[in-house]
Amino acid sequence: MRKILLAGAAGCALLAAGCQTAVDTNQETAEAAPAAPTAADAERFLAETEAELTDFYEFSARTAWVQATYINFDTDWLLSRASARGTELAVELANATKKFEGVALTQEQERKMNRLRAGITIPAPSTPGAADELAEITTRLSSTYSTGKFEIGGDELNLDELSDIVEQSRDPEAIKTAWEGWRTVSPAMKADYVRMVEIANEGARELGFSDLAEMWLSNYDMPAADMEQEVERLWSEVEPLYEQLHCQVRAGLNDHYGDAVQPATGPIRADLLGNMWAQQWNNIYPIVGPQSEGPGYDLTEQLVKADYDPLKMVKTGEEFFSSIGLEPLPETFWERSQITRPEDREVVCHASAWDLDNVDDIRIKMCTEVNAEDFSTVHHELGHNYYQRAYNEQDLLFRDGAHDGFHEAIGDFIALSITPEYLQQIGLIETVPSASADIGLLYDRALEKIAFLPFGLMMDKWRWQVFRGETAPADYNSDWWALRTQYQGIMPPGERPADAFDPGAKYHIPGNTPYLRYFLSFVMQFQFHKAACDMAGWDGPLHRCSIYGNEEVGEKFNAMMEMGASQPWPDALEAFTGTRQMSAEPLVEYFAPLTAWLEEENEGRTCGW
Ligand code: X8Z
Ligand code: ZN
Numbered sequence: 001m002r003k004i005l006l007a008g009a010a011g012c013a014l015l016a017a018g019c020q021t022a023v024d025t026n027q028e029t030a031e032a033a034p035a036a037p038t039a040a041d042a043e044r045f046l047a048e049t050e051a052e053l054t055d056f057y058e059f060s061a062r063t064a065w066v067q068a069t070y071i072n073f074d075t076d077w078l079l080s081r082a083s084a085r086g087t088e089l090a091v092e093l094a095n096a097t098k099k100f101e102g103v104a105l106t107q108e109q110e111r112k113m114n115r116l117r118a119g120i121t122i123p124a125p126s127t128p129g130a131a132d133e134l135a136e137i138t139t140r141l142s143s144t145y146s147t148g149k150f151e152i153g154g155d156e157l158n159l160d161e162l163s164d165i166v167e168q169s170r171d172p173e174a175i176k177t178a179w180e181g182w183r184t185v186s187p188a189m190k191a192d193y194v195r196m197v198e199i200a201n202e203g204a205r206e207l208g209f210s211d212l213a214e215m216w217l218s219n220y221d222m223p224a225a226d227m228e229q230e231v232e233r234l235w236s237e238v239e240p241l242y243e244q245l246h247c248q249v250r251a252g253l254n255d256h257y258g259d260a261v262q263p264a265t266g267p268i269r270a271d272l273l274g275n276m277w278a279q280q281w282n283n284i285y286p287i288v289g290p291q292s293e294g295p296g297y298d299l300t301e302q303l304v305k306a307d308y309d310p311l312k313m314v315k316t317g318e319e320f321f322s323s324i325g326l327e328p329l330p331e332t333f334w335e336r337s338q339i340t341r342p343e344d345r346e347v348v349c350h351a352s353a354w355d356l357d358n359v360d361d362i363r364i365k366m367c368t369e370v371n372a373e374d375f376s377t378v379h380h381e382l383g384h385n386y387y388q389r390a391y392n393e394q395d396l397l398f399r400d401g402a403h404d405g406f407h408e409a410i411g412d413f414i415a416l417s418i419t420p421e422y423l424q425q426i427g428l429i430e431t432v433p434s435a436s437a438d439i440g441l442l443y444d445r446a447l448e449k450i451a452f453l454p455f456g457l458m459m460d461k462w463r464w465q466v467f468r469g470e471t472a473p474a475d476y477n478s479d480w481w482a483l484r485t486q487y488q489g490i491m492p493p494g495e496r497p498a499d500a501f502d503p504g505a506k507y508h509i510p511g512n513t514p515y516l517r518y519f520l521s522f523v524m525q526f527q528f529h530k531a532a533c534d535m536a537g538w539d540g541p542l543h544r545c546s547i548y549g550n551e552e553v554g555e556k557f558n559a560m561m562e563m564g565a566s567q568p569w570p571d572a573l574e575a576f577t578g579t580r581q582m583s584a585e586p587l588v589e590y591f592a593p594l595t596a597w598l599e600e601e602n603e604g605r606t607c608g609w
Contacts, residue, residue, distance in 0.1 A: 042100045042109050049093055049116065050396040054358065057396075060086050061356045067139075068365060069338050071146060071346040076139050084135035090120045091131070094207050108566075112397045115565070118218040122196070122512050123203030134199045137192045141510035146348040148185030152177060160341070160349060160367065163276045167283040172261045172272065176493045179271035186504030187497075193504065194473045196512075197466055204467075213464035216514050220403050221568040230582065231457070231516065234523050237584035238453050241591060244598040245450050246489050247607035249273075249281065252288030267491040267609045270484070277506050278490050279455040281447040282373065288447075290597075295440040296433035299372035299423070306428055310339050310368035316426065317378040320414060321386055324547060324554025329385070330360050341367035350507045351377050353384030358399055359392050376415045376448075383411020391564030400565040402572035405520025405582075410561065412521060413528040417546035425548065442543055442594035449522055450591065454487035456519030461487070462503060463515075477502055489609040523584050524573075530586035531577035532557065542590040 063082040067075035097113040105113065122138060124130040149156040157165075157178075165178035200212050209215040217224035246268065253262040253272055262269055274283030281288075303313070314337075318329050336356075341349055349367040356363065362385040368374050387410045391399050401407030420441070423429045433441075462483050465471040471479040477500045484490055496502065503509045526542075532553045533545040547553045560576040570580035588595075 037099050037103055039103060039105055039109065042103055042105055042113070045096065045100070046109060046112050046397070049096075052089070053093075054396055056086065056089060058357050061354065065354060065356060065363075065365075068348040068352075069342070071143050071348065076143055080132075080135045080139045083138065084131045087120070087122070087124045087131040087134060088126075090116075091123055091126055091203065091206070094120060094123070095126065098208075111566075111568075112395070114218075115397050115400075117207055118209075118215055120203070120207075120215075121514065122200045123207060123212075123215070124199055125202040125206045127202075130199055130202070134196065134203075137196045137199075138512060141189050141192055141196070141504075141512075142348070143346075144185065144189055145504070145507060145510040146350070147346045148182070150178075150181035150184055152181060157181070158349075159276070160369075166271060166276050167274050170256075170287070172257060172269075172493075175271045179276065179493060182276060183496075183500060183502055183505045186501045186510075187499040189504040189510055190473070190476070190499070190501040193476075193501070193510070201467060201469075211469070212467040216460070216464075216467075216516070221570070231519070234519075234582060234584055235453070235457055238450070238523070238587065241446075241450055241588065241595055242453055243489075243607055244595060244602055245446050246609070247602045247605055248598050249284075249288045249447075249451075250489075251602075251605060253284070256287045265606060265609070267485050267489050269493050270488075270490040271493045273451075273490070277455065278484075278488060279452055280373075281451040282444060285444055285447060289443050290439055293436065293439040295420070295444060296437050297420075297423075297429050299375065299428070300370075302423070302428045303370050303372070303375060308370050310366075310370065310374075313368060313370065313375055313378050314339060314364070314382070316375075317382045319426075320379065320417070320548060321382060323549045324557070325551035326386055326554060326558060327389075329382075330362070332361055333363055333385070336361070337363040338365045339368050350511070351381055353381040353388070355385070355388040355392075358388075358396065360389055362388055376412075376418070379415040379418070380408075380411035383409075383414055386410065387561050390558055390561035391566075393562070394564040394566050398564045398566040402560075402563065402565055402567070402569035403520070404514065404517035405524055406569065406572065408517045408521030409525040409528060412525040413532070414547075416525060416529045417548055419544055419546040421544065422546040422548045438541065438543070438593060439597050442591060445543065446591060446594055449587075452522055453519065454489075456515060456522055458483040458487040459506070459508065459515035460519075463509075485609070520582065523587055524582055526587035526590050527573070527577050527579070527583060528557075530589065541593065542586070 060082045063078050067079040094117045097117050100109075100113060122134065124134045149158055150162060151157070152162075152165075155161075159182060162178045162182045166175055169175050169178070197212070204210075204212040204215045207215065209218065214224045217227045220227045220230075222230075250262065250268050251264065253268060254264040256262075257272065262272060268278075270278045272284070273281045275281060308316075322328055338347065341347065347367070348365070351364070351366040354363045354365060355361065364378075364381040364385065366374070366377065366381060368378065384407060387401060387407055388399070420429060420432045420437075424432050462471070462480055465479060465483075466476065477496060480503050481492060481496070492502075507513070508515050529545070530542060532547045532550075533542060535553050535556065536545070536547055536550050538545040556576060560572050563572050563575065573582070574580045
């Protein structure tokens with residue numbers, strides 16, 4: 001998540017006055033028809049709106065920060081209040097844009113109007129009380145998730161502790177218990193989720209969308225239906241590679257656990273993939289990775305050996321960004337970030353990056369542990385912060401990513417440069433493994449990046465179905481698993497209980513963070529990487545290329561980041577990569593040596609499920 005959008009409001013006095021004035025004037029002057037609004041009116045409206053939002057945003061962001069780093073009755077109350085006012089304000093502004101329909105606006109004004117109209121993640125209708133009810137629901141959903149526990153052997157385990165079991169245990173029964181245990185937290189969310197969908201769809205319809213799915217898909221500088229087609233196109237480019245990886249991993253799990261636990265054909269048991277949601281599979285590298293061709297080091301072990309602590313991991317991340325010429329993080333980042341889980345209170349542990357004042361009060365909120373996964377997450381979060389700071393001179397409504405996939409891709413693009421050579425340069429490994437380690441390195445990357453793709457896609461496929469009413473509440477869970485099986489080729493470890501609400505056990509569902517952004521990011525970060533490596537004159541294999549220390553690339557990248565959302569995203573993409581289309585071609589090129597190896601390994605096996 002990059003920031004809490006419209007989470008709270010400082011009130012809408014200024015804006016209401018602005019709107020009110022326009023309406024009153026019309027009534028006074030006109031027995032005749034009210035004067036049609038002009039482009040100058042639009043300019044005034046936008047200026048007043050941006051001033052109002054600037055003030056409101058900081059109040060709401062600080063409220064949300066306090067709640068996320070100290071969850072209790074009172075902070076939930078405060079967040080609900082702030083977020084209800086935020087929704088009311090956002091909806092009022094979105095409705096206010098309607099009066100400028102048909103007015104000849106500049107491209108910039110048009111973009112701002114669109115952002116106001118389509119940019120609300122969970123809208124409420126303007127019916128009195130709707131925003132309050134919605135805010136209570138969303139706060140409750142989020143806190144239920146973040147404070148969820150399940151008891152095993154007399155201990156109340158939180159998500160981190162249950163995840164440790166799924167990630168590290170090799171006992172299928174223990175893994176299943178932790179996996180099912182975490183999913184006892186979400187049935188309590190179901191009724192709230194159903195009601196939330198009703199309210200938000202009403203809100204979307206009031207703003208002129210057929211439902212919330214259409215509204216979410218309307219934030220990509222093209223009609224919603226075209227964007228959905230784009231997503232299908234990208235998926236078709238990567239699906240064959242996923243199938244190869246799935247085939248090899250299933251065979252590895254079958255070897256390790258035997259037919260009774262993981263059959264050699266059909267879907268993979270979801271809890272055996274080393275991640276609570278089967279979204280990234282690096283933790284089972286030791287089971288399913290190539291035996292003879294390993295990368296030659298284990299980054300988690302190296303971090304521990306080198307005495308890294310969470311702070312040092314973040315400092316190391318900052319140093320990478322500095323090496324490409326970006327300004328160091330401000331002092332307040334270090335004073336105000338939450339880098340580790342506080343012992344004495346409940347917090348939202350899911351990693352996020354924040355921009356509290358839309359200028360430079362940037363921070364991360366993580367419960368960092370010393371391991372390879374969090375080392376990568378640190379870079380991910382810092383990417384959000386550097387982007388936020390880069391576009392802070394844009395008009396307020398343009399202080400955002402070119403689209404949300406860009407925002408997610410910045411830090412991951414940097415992390416693709418964490419190559420063995422880079423690790424050696426910063427002293428984390430002694431020797432750079434030879435080319436014979438390439439398959440191992442690529443396999444590990446594929447467990448992180450390729451395994452993720454169908455998950456990144458199905459999350460919002462499920463939500464689009466729900467928002468469109470194609471999936472009724474009674475089918476929430478079965479349709480969830482139908483998509484999990486169709487796209488990821490996985491199945492639950494046992495029958496799911498009748499009241500199960502498994503989507504609620506994944507942060508972004510109760511947290512209402514759209515997920516298509518991650519699918520796009522996982523494709524686009526390879527486009528950024530390839531462009532950067534080309535710029536750097538790299539002519540080796542893409543996975544060995546690191547832009548560490550390359551200020552020329554840094555400067556070009558920063559130029560794209562500075563654009564924020566001020567131009568249609570193809571312009572931003574073109575500025576850095578020279579192309580105006582999202583494409584999985586660079587990803588396919590990156591993994592080509594692995595693909596060839598997988599195809600050989602899978603020969604004679606029946607792949608698919
Ligand atoms: O939620 C995140 C980031 C914060 S924006 C840690 N990610 C997705 C997830 O964890 O599900 C990054 C990868 C996908
Ligand atoms: Zn993110």
